[in-house]
Amino acid sequence: MTADPPPATSAVPADSVEDLYENAPCGYLSTRPDGTISKINATLLTWLGYTREDLVGRRRLTDLLTAGGKIYHETHLAPLLRLEGEVGGVALDLRAADGTRLPALLTSVVKTGPDGEPLVIRTTVFDARDRRAYEREILHARRDADADRERLRRLVADLQRSLLPPTLPALPGMRAAAYYHTASASEVGGDFYDVFPLADNRWGFLLGDVCGKGVAAAAVTSRARYTLRASAAYAGEPEAALRLLNTVLYQEHHDSSSRYCTVIVGMLAPAGDGFDATLASGGHPAALLLRADGTADYQPTPHGALVGLIPDAPFTTTTLHLSPGDTLLLYTDGLTDARIDTSRNRYGSEALRRFATNLAPTDADAAIAAITDLLDSFGDGLDDDAAVLALSVCDPPAATGS
Amino acid sequence: MPSVDVRKRNNVVVTGRAGGAVVMLAHGFGCDQNLWRLVVPALAEQFRVVLFDHVGAGRSDMSAWSEARYSTLDGYADDVLTICRELELGPVVFVGHSVSAMIGVIAAIREPDRFDKLVLLTPSPRYIDDVDYRGGFTRPDIDDLLDSLDSNYLGWSATMAPVIMGNPDRPELAAELTNSFCRTDPDVARVFARTTFLSDNRADLAAVTVPTLVLDCAPDALAPPQVGAFVQAQIPGSRRITLAASGHCPQLSAPDAVAEAIGSFVGGPT
Numbered sequence: 001m002t003a004d005p006p007p008a009t010s011a012v013p014a015d016s017v018e019d020l021y022e023n024a025p026c027g028y029l030s031t032r033p034d035g036t037i038s039k040i041n042a043t044l045l046t047w048l049g050y051t052r053e054d055l056v057g058r059r060r061l062t063d064l065l066t067a068g069g070k071i072y073h074e075t076h077l078a079p080l081l082r083l084e085g086e087v088g089g090v091a092l093d094l095r096a097a098d099g100t101r102l103p104a105l106l107t108s109v110v111k112t113g114p115d116g117e118p119l120v121i122r123t124t125v126f127d128a129r130d131r132r133a134y135e136r137e138i139l140h141a142r143r144d145a146d147a148d149r150e151r152l153r154r155l156v157a158d159l160q161r162s163l164l165p166p167t168l169p170a171l172p173g174m175r176a177a178a179y180y181h182t183a184s185a186s187e188v189g190g191d192f193y194d195v196f197p198l199a200d201n202r203w204g205f206l207l208g209d210v211c212g213k214g215v216a217a218a219a220v221t222s223r224a225r226y227t228l229r230a231s232a233a234y235a236g237e238p239e240a241a242l243r244l245l246n247t248v249l250y251q252e253h254h255d256s257s258s259r260y261c262t263v264i265v266g267m268l269a270p271a272g273d274g275f276d277a278t279l280a281s282g283g284h285p286a287a288l289l290l291r292a293d294g295t296a297d298y299q300p301t302p303h304g305a306l307v308g309l310i311p312d313a314p315f316t317t318t319t320l321h322l323s324p325g326d327t328l329l330l331y332t333d334g335l336t337d338a339r340i341d342t343s344r345n346r347y348g349s350e351a352l353r354r355f356a357t358n359l360a361p362t363d364a365d366a367a368i369a370a371i372t373d374l375l376d377s378f379g380d381g382l383d384d385d386a387a388v389l390a391l392s393v394c395d396p397p398a399a400t401g402s
Numbered sequence: 403m404p405s406v407d408v409r410k411r412n413n414v415v416v417t418g419r420a421g422g423a424v425v426m427l428a429h430g431f432g433c434d435q436n437l438w439r440l441v442v443p444a445l446a447e448q449f450r451v452v453l454f455d456h457v458g459a460g461r462s463d464m465s466a467w468s469e470a471r472y473s474t475l476d477g478y479a480d481d482v483l484t485i486c487r488e489l490e491l492g493p494v495v496f497v498g499h500s501v502s503a504m505i506g507v508i509a510a511i512r513e514p515d516r517f518d519k520l521v522l523l524t525p526s527p528r529y530i531d532d533v534d535y536r537g538g539f540t541r542p543d544i545d546d547l548l549d550s551l552d553s554n555y556l557g558w559s560a561t562m563a564p565v566i567m568g569n570p571d572r573p574e575l576a577a578e579l580t581n582s583f584c585r586t587d588p589d590v591a592r593v594f595a596r597t598t599f600l601s602d603n604r605a606d607l608a609a610v611t612v613p614t615l616v617l618d619c620a621p622d623a624l625a626p627p628q629v630g631a632f633v634q635a636q637i638p639g640s641r642r643i644t645l646a647a648s649g650h651c652p653q654l655s656a657p658d659a660v661a662e663a664i665g666s667f668v669g670g671p672t
Contacts, residue, residue, distance in 0.1 A: 033655070034648040062623050067539055068546025070623050071599070072554075074650040075432030075500070076584045082654040083436060091553035103553075132553065139552060 027104075027125030033118045035060035044125055049097035061123070066093045066101065077108070081121060085110045091128065091135075103132035153185045160188050163221050168195045171203055173394055174268070174275065175364040179372050181334065181386040189385030190217035190261070191332045192225045196232075201270055204232040207330040207389045208263030208284065208307075224249065224261050224307075238265045238280035242307060242315045246282070249308025260308035264301065264330055274323040274393040280315050282307035285333055285349065288356050290367065292325025296356035298349070299328075325361045327392035334386030335371070338378040347378070364390035408488045412454040412481060413461040416489070418446035423518070423668055424491050425449040428482065430500025431598040433584040434460025437499065440657035441664070448665060452494070454485060456502075458590040469593050475501070475601055479508040486516045493518040495668050500524055500624070500650065501598040503633075504606070511609045520614040521664055524650050525633050526625040527603040535604070538626050544599045551591050607636035614640035615667045617652070617660065624650040641667075 013019065021028060027044030031037055037055045045052060048064065055064075062070045069092040080087040086109045093101040108123040160182060168176040176195045183189060190210030198204050206228050210221045224245060231244035242265055249259055262284035268275045279287060281301030290296045299320055305313035322328060331352075338347045359370050367390040375382055408414060415435065418425075425445055427438045435453040445451050455462040456478055457471075471477040482505060486494060495518050498506035503525030510517040529537045530544065586594070614637045618630030627644065634642035643663055647656035 066546050066550075067543030068548070068550045071539075071543075071547045072550040074622075074624050075430070076554075078649055079433050079437055079651050079654055080584050082651070083439060092550065135553070 026127075029061065029123040029125060031061050031121045031123065033121070035062055037061060038120065047096070047102055047125075047127065048094060054097070064094050066095055069093055077106075081108055081110055082118070085112070091132065094125070103128045105131070149186070156184075156186060156188050157182075159215075159218055163188070163192055163218060163225065165194050169197065171195070171268075171391075172201075173270065174203075175392045175394060176205070176390070177364040177368040178387070178389045179368050179375075181372075181375050181382065183334070183383055183385045184213070187213045188215065188218040188221075189213055190221050191334065191385045191387035192221050193330070193387050193389045194225055194229060195389070195391070196229050198233055198236075198267065203268040204229070204265070205268070205330075205389065205391060206232070206263060206265040207332065207387060208261050208282075209332040209334075209387070210261040211259075211306075213385075220249065220259060220261065220308075223252065224263065228263065228265055232265060232267065237317070238267055238278055239315050239317045241265055242280050242282050242304075243313075246305075246307045246313045246315075247311070250311055260306045263307055266328075268322075268391070271321065273396065274321060274326065276319060276321055277328065278317055278319050280304065280317045282313070282315055285331065285336065288329040288331075288353065289320065289322075290327040290329060290356050290360035290362055292323060292361045294357070294360050296353060296360045298353065322391075322393045324393050324395045325363075327360070327362050327364060327367050327390055329356065329367055329371075330389045331371070332385070332387045334382065334384035335375065335388065337384060338375070338386075339381035339383070340378065341381075347381075362392070363394075364392040367392070408481070408485050411457060411463045411466045412485055413463075414485060414489065415453040416450065417442065417453070418449050418451035420450065422449040424452060424494040425664065425668060426452040426454075426482075426486075426491070426494045426496050428454070428496065428498045428502035428505060429456065429459065430498075430502050431594050432500075434462075436460070437651060438653055441653045441661045444658070444661035445664060449495075449668065452485070452489070452491065456594075457481060458594060459586055464587070464590075467590060472590075472593060473597055475505050475508055475597060475603070478502075478505045478597075479512065482506070482509045483513055483516060486513075491516075495519045495521065495664075497521040497523060497664060498525070499653065500526070501601075504601065504603040507603060507606050507610055510612045511606060514611050517612045519667065520610065520612050521617060521667060522614060522633060523617045523660070524619055524622055524625045524630075524652065525616060526629045527607055527633060527636075528601070529599045529624070530602075532602075535632070536626070536628055538624070538629065539599070544595075547595055547599065548592055551588055551595060554588075604632075604636065607633060608638065610637045610640075615663070616640055616642040617645065617663055618642070619645050619647045619649065619652045619655075621648055622650050 022042040024043055028041040029044060030039035037059055040055055062073055065073055077087055077090055088107045090106045092104060092106055094104050096102055105126040105128045106123055108121050110118045111120045113119045164180060168178060178193055190213060193207040195205045210217045227245050227248050228241060231241040235241045262282055264279055264281045264284045264287060266277055266279040268277050279301055281304040283304050283306040286298040286300050288296055289299050299318060301318050304315045336347050336349050336352055340347050371388045375386055429435050429437045434455045438453060442451055458467045496506040503522035504527060506520050510520055529539045530541055531537050616630050616634045618625060620627050630642060634640050645652050645656055645659050649655050653660045
């Protein structure tokens with residue numbers, strides 16, 4: 001009596017290793033070191049729509065990849081496999097017999113012989129259709145976010161530029177130079193400065209810092225700068241100009257948290273061998289005078305209130321004479337508030353005075369170059385915007401002999 | 403003009419026999435100088451071996467990378483010439499793998515005196531088919547490659563990048579990451595992929611005056627045999643050896659044969 005041949009499935013008990021290999025929920029693929037497929041499981045054959053005979057001994061793994069995948073395999077995967085013996089979680093598309101693409105995640109391990117030479121490469125293939133679709137969404141979201149960030153950066157840079165004079169005017173007998181450090185690529189800072197002509201050969205200059213950042217602060221910054229230019233021309237002296245600005249900011253922005261600012265405004269008039277300067281300050285750090293004789297000191301402008309905070313704020317005026325070789329330096333507190341070490345110590349006004357003393361005598365361009373280097377040296381410690389403006393009196397033209 | 407610290411920028415490593423002929427090994431698109439790992443010991447016995455990473459790859463100085471500079475092979479050729487000049491290497495035997503073969507061709511045309519010989523390992527002057535020319539790929543294939551790079555974008559951890567790049571003295575940090583030496587910022591990889599696979603340097607080949615060896619493989623999915631034959635036919639007086647090694651990286655699949663071929667070409671007549 002001959003028994004019927006057992007059904008194919010019973011030859012492979014349901015929990016046997018062979019059944020696990022053939023019908024695992026992932027594809028198994030073995031390749032020789034030259035890439036030729038030497039073994040492949042039923043799951044992967046079903047996914048790809050090939051028979052074993054189509055592939056084993058006849059095709060290479062790269063034959064199953066898309067053209068781009070082939071290049072990626074040759075330039076990334078194969079070298080890694082050879083040098084590190086394994087490579088994990090690589091996203092590639094397999095090409096099925098009917099030409100459709102199967103997004104997959106491949107992990108490969110090299111089995112080496114006793115001499116260390118590769119014998120066989122074993123690869124698991126996971127169906128990654130859903131995952132890849134999800135990842136594509138993440139990728140698109142990331143691209144959109146990158147593009148938005150770039151747009152924001154440009155917008156902020158343009159807006160920031162619009163708040164500052166594109167160039168400083170050429171002053172007869174003086175040099176003016178300025179530098180602006182932007183702390184954030186995504187937020188407009190509130191520091192501002194300007195140098196502008198007034199009647200009777202006089203010049204006005206200003207440097208200030210609006211409380212807060214962002215668009216609301218930018219609006220106040222713009223208003224403050226232009227109001228101050230106009231009020232300086234109208235009032236003819238700095239203290240009255242500040243009072244006008246105070247009135248405007250107090251009335252116009254009293255519902256805004258960035259309605260006030262600190263500012264120094266000054267006027268220059270030719271006098272003797274140099275210029276007389278009149279300064280008025282509203283709560284702003286005192287200007288530094290770097291003299292031709294190598295000394296440097298703050299020029300206190302005490303008792304000035306924040307501009308725009310209270311009605312009828314008091315402001316006071318100080319006057320000084322700038323001789324040839326003298327440089328007046330105005331700055332915002334981003335400079336002195338820079339952290340200089342991990343213990344969060346600030347640079348401070350005394351360190352700035354020493355820095356200025358070492359610098360003196362100097363001129364506007366050299367002073368700004370030195371301060372720019374100083375700001376750069378703070379690195380991450382500089383976390384606020386910083387503006388600096390320098391004005392120096394040129395040496396008189398050398399008297400020609402004969 | 404301040405000189406660039408090319409050793410740092412290109413992570414230049416000099417090894418091998420002092421006083422030996424200088425053999426400069428340039429890796430292609432994908433990984434970094436580690437790709438030469440299996441041939442360096444043999445070459446170092448005879449020659450002074452100079453290894454480096456292209457800017458954007460391996461442990462190069464990523465801050466030196468810019469899209470504008472590295473959107474053409476000229477930018478890379480500039481770097482090769484700078485390394486030769488700054489390290490005062492004298493005439494070198496330049497071994498360029500894959501796209502670096504064409505980088506070597508460009509550099510050797512610009513300053514032939516810096517080159518003793520050229521070895522072009524699995525070169526291709528143009529990957530995309532053209533009239534009367536079979537590079538093996540089409541433009542959509544290259545877009546497909548860019549997709550492949552994007553698909554593996556998520557494997558790239560931007561937060562780990564500074565750790566890898568910023569600590570060349572602590573290789574264990576990089577070792578903690580798998581696939582580390584083929585790991586590149588995806589944006590940088592995309593630019594290098596475009597530069598590599600969309601370049602056409604066929605017209606440059608005839609201008610090479612340096613003795614040249616073309617070393618290719620069969621089968622090679624990236625640079626098929628007809629491309630190696632084309633390169634050899636175009637470079638005056640060049641020789642060609644086809645290695646019985648499969649794949650695009652014979653320095654990994656057949657390192658002994660590659661070292662042997664380079665060695666006898668360097669030692670042979672000029």
